[in-house]
Amino acid sequence: xxxxxxxxxxxxxxxxxxxxGDVSIAGLVREAAERxxxxxxxxxxxxxxVVLGKAPxxxxxxxxxxxxxxxxxxxxxxPMFRVHTxxxxxxxxxxxxxxxxxAGRHKRVLSVAFEKQSEGNAQFALGGGKGxxxxxxxxxxxxIRAYIRRSGAPEDVGWKVAVxxxxxxxxxxxxxxxxxxxxxxxxxxxxxxxxxxxxxESCPSSDGxxxxxxxxxxxxxxAPNPPAWVLATAMKSEPSTFAGxxxxxxxxxxxxxxxxxxxxGITNPREQIDCAELYVPxxxxxxxxxxxxxxxxxxxxxxxxxxxxxxxxxxxxxxxxGGVLSSNPIGASGLLRFAEAxxxxxxxxxxxxxxxAKLAIAQAYGANAQFYAMWAxxxxxxxxx
Amino acid sequence: xxxxxxxxxxxxYAISPLVRRTEDTETLMxxxxxxGAIKSAGLTKDDIGFTVSGxxxxxxGQAFSFVSNVDAYGAWPPINESxxxxxxxxxxxEAFVRLLQGDIxxxxxxxxGKNSNSDPSTLxxxxxxxxxxxxxxxxxxxxHALQYQALLESGKATERDxxxxxxxxxxAAKDNIHAQVSGDFDVDELLAADYIRQPLRRHxxxxxxxxxxxxxxxxxxxxxxxxxRPAWIxxxxxxxxxxxxxxxxxTTSVSTTQAAKGAGAGDGPIEVAELHAxxxxxxxxxxxxxxxxxxxxxxxxxxxxxxxxxMVTGIIRMIEAARQIMENGKRRTLAHTTSGPCLQQNLVxxxxxxx
Numbered sequence: 001x002x003x004x005x006x007x008x009x010x011x012x013x014x015x016x017x018x019x020x021g022d023v024s025i026a027g028l029v030r031e032a033a034e035r036x037x038x039x040x041x042x043x044x045x046x047x048x049x050v051v052l053g054k055a056p057x058x059x060x061x062x063x064x065x066x067x068x069x070x071x072x073x074x075x076x077x078x079p080m081f082r083v084h085t086x087x088x089x090x091x092x093x094x095x096x097x098x099x100x101x102x103a104g105r106h107k108r109v110l111s112v113a114f115e116k117q118s119e120g121n122a123q124f125a126l127g128g129g130k131g132x133x134x135x136x137x138x139x140x141x142x143x144i145r146a147y148i149r150r151s152g153a154p155e156d157v158g159w160k161v162a163v164x165x166x167x168x169x170x171x172x173x174x175x176x177x178x179x180x181x182x183x184x185x186x187x188x189x190x191x192x193x194x195x196x197x198x199x200x201e202s203c204p205s206s207d208g209x210x211x212x213x214x215x216x217x218x219x220x221x222x223a224p225n226p227p228a229w230v231l232a233t234a235m236k237s238e239p240s241t242f243a244g245x246x247x248x249x250x251x252x253x254x255x256x257x258x259x260x261x262x263x264x265g266i267t268n269p270r271e272q273i274d275c276a277e278l279y280v281p282x283x284x285x286x287x288x289x290x291x292x293x294x295x296x297x298x299x300x301x302x303x304x305x306x307x308x309x310x311x312x313x314x315x316x317x318x319x320x321x322g323g324v325l326s327s328n329p330i331g332a333s334g335l336l337r338f339a340e341a342x343x344x345x346x347x348x349x350x351x352x353x354x355x356x357a358k359l360a361i362a363q364a365y366g367a368n369a370q371f372y373a374m375w376a377x378x379x380x381x382x383x384x385x
Numbered sequence: 386x387x388x389x390x391x392x393x394x395x396x397x398y399a400i401s402p403l404v405r406r407t408e409d410t411e412t413l414m415x416x417x418x419x420x421g422a423i424k425s426a427g428l429t430k431d432d433i434g435f436t437v438s439g440x441x442x443x444x445x446g447q448a449f450s451f452v453s454n455v456d457a458y459g460a461w462p463p464i465n466e467s468x469x470x471x472x473x474x475x476x477x478x479e480a481f482v483r484l485l486q487g488d489i490x491x492x493x494x495x496x497x498g499k500n501s502n503s504d505p506s507t508l509x510x511x512x513x514x515x516x517x518x519x520x521x522x523x524x525x526x527x528x529h530a531l532q533y534q535a536l537l538e539s540g541k542a543t544e545r546d547x548x549x550x551x552x553x554x555x556x557a558a559k560d561n562i563h564a565q566v567s568g569d570f571d572v573d574e575l576l577a578a579d580y581i582r583q584p585l586r587r588h589x590x591x592x593x594x595x596x597x598x599x600x601x602x603x604x605x606x607x608x609x610x611x612x613x614r615p616a617w618i619x620x621x622x623x624x625x626x627x628x629x630x631x632x633x634x635x636t637t638s639v640s641t642t643q644a645a646k647g648a649g650a651g652d653g654p655i656e657v658a659e660l661h662a663x664x665x666x667x668x669x670x671x672x673x674x675x676x677x678x679x680x681x682x683x684x685x686x687x688x689x690x691x692x693x694x695x696m697v698t699g700i701i702r703m704i705e706a707a708r709q710i711m712e713n714g715k716r717r718t719l720a721h722t723t724s725g726p727c728l729q730q731n732l733v734x735x736x737x738x739x740x
Contacts, residue, residue: 235467240453
């Protein structure tokens, strides 16, 4: 690609909770943005443009909230842009922000994504604003059952993902759920929500926001902390449903990661990528994405989970931050994945740092597992040499 | 100036029927419009590098309304695609930036809006600050009456000036096959009409419109393969202002002036300007903020007063400005989009044809 190099030099997020009653929506996004600016060594005046992402406006009941959030995000007199691509929106918000720098439109761009789910009824909105919503778990459970039948995976794989991600989340000061005492037994005994998904295999409903500051090569040199280089970005969409589509291992997911790998020169994802933040709102999506993104062979993804390869100390750590299973402010969840990948290659992930991470990928998906946003970030512009 | 591989042009477009109410869904409006735009550039869907649309859940009345619109693109095999909760002209902006990444050379941007589903006077109250303004029931008629009144009190315009804007747009719209409202109107008769919110009269408001529009963009040399006379986007910028109307001078549009500067509007004469002024008097504010004089023909299409499919009206301005170059031989035109209460956010694009 002919665009110029783009660096992440600031990452910020809120403390995620079931209900952040202490702040307004404006206060929530500002909390994340201020942390990102502090990390970047910048002030509001340094930012040239703001990109805002969130899932449906029906979640909070505010139409086009970027209009009233312009003030809180210091956007007055600047370009302000609003992205909405369902669950993948956090990822898209990061990608659009990075492209503004890559295209040379701006020197410093702030991407912010949020959801304040406690202000509305997410379950109602997930059903399209109509009654009788089956929710996301109800929509994805049939795909998960099909995956289990195809792969022959043992039933405890989902429980293991739930435990692993919550133990990672317990190391993340910003995570909504910090379940340091979670066990396989507790997951198994928790109420069945959407067979085979138990309560503890499902994501929480969170208030939260995430912010990322992008800049160019020159800006990266001046940044107080190490940059993460955006090595590749991709977005793919496919129809919700039709006879030729495989919702268990969607072609869009496969194509999206392949595009990332081609841009970076990744030929052996499992060996060359140091860690991954994948959008796993329900436990079984970990092995499903490992396969769809060619990190494991078809039918083999569950073996990586089962063997502990995806644990923080495994050979391919997945969801070091605790993932969507530990915090899920829906519109922000994608950008949280992208931001964690950046923190990892910057060596700034604290207690959930993968030692010496040089190349990380992040993914977000949305709607009926049909929208995909991914990026790869590196500690250098050429982490594979 | 010779074009480079980083120059991007509008090379094709389509506009759906713009009507008070269609029984079609957004997806049904989009399918022939998006495919029609692609066909107008001599392409098929498989030739398109990136697709992006603008629409609004609250207009269609359901969350994730844009998800089913993917069906209008023929998104199989899966495509590079995005969506903005903004007017289609901002979708065009995302496509423009995406093309600048350099790996693709064609893109489609669309806007779709099914405005007939909702009552604007209740719907747009929830576009306001949810803690302070929405509970007041601050509806668009009241807010825009305040802005109009501020304009009158500033002495910059009279009610007669504004009625002349209405008469001129409706007369111009007689030649626009997409116009909902057009015809010859007497200014004195317009001024004799009752107020709905003083000083706003019904004819100062835009019609309620369902519709869709799509454009095809091409980068570099590819534009000449697809279009005899591409409309090059030589500048495009957008800016936002404080949300609270009380924090702004409502008689001017600072963000429009900023966006015009960013787009390089002042670098040459502008032959035609298509302004997104859904409330009649806003055209006068925009003319002044853009520094337009009598040398510029404003809204030969009849503008938003002729048809106003919200989320589409801005990208239609882009198409109308591009048509002046592609079909009418003009050299330099301007397209403008507004969003939010009392002109809070504005986008300006400059389009140019080759000599």
